[in-house]
Amino acid sequence: MADRLTQLQDAVDQLANQFIASIYYVHKHHNLQILSATDSVRVDKKENEPAPQDPDVDPYPAEQFKAGQRELAQDLILKEQQIEYLISILPGLENSEKDQEQTIKRLEEDLRIAEEQRKQALKEKEAVLARLEGVIRSVKRP
Structure with missing residues (x-):
């Protein structure tokens, strides 16, 4: 959204x-329609032809x-x-500058925590990949 x-x-x-x-x-x-006495509708027609209509x-x-x-x-x-x-x-119409600064600080802290969690997940992924690679290499063909 x-x-x-x-x-x-x-x-x-x-x-x-x-x-x-x-x-x-x-x-x-x-x-x-003619709205006032000074208005006029221009009609260009030739003899024996019906009045033209505005194509628009x-x-x-x-x-x-x-x-x-x-x-x-x-x-x-x-x-x-x-x-x-x-x-x-x-947002912001009812919040003071101080409230907005506190909100920004809280969001920055949330972002820092999320970044730490992401880094930890990457380390875990690397460890699991290393273990998986070790298991795959230890498997011998019959």
């Missing part, structure tokens, strides 16, 4: 991707479009809440 900072960075990256996907959804599936826009029915927007908004809110949670569990 990744550490908390990596999880936080991944969540922020995912949120950015969700923002982009939301903008793309709205751009791709909105219904072309595929309008959805109003209810389907609203439902999609609602789902995207819920996903954004959930991701934001996940990010808030990850931020809240980051």
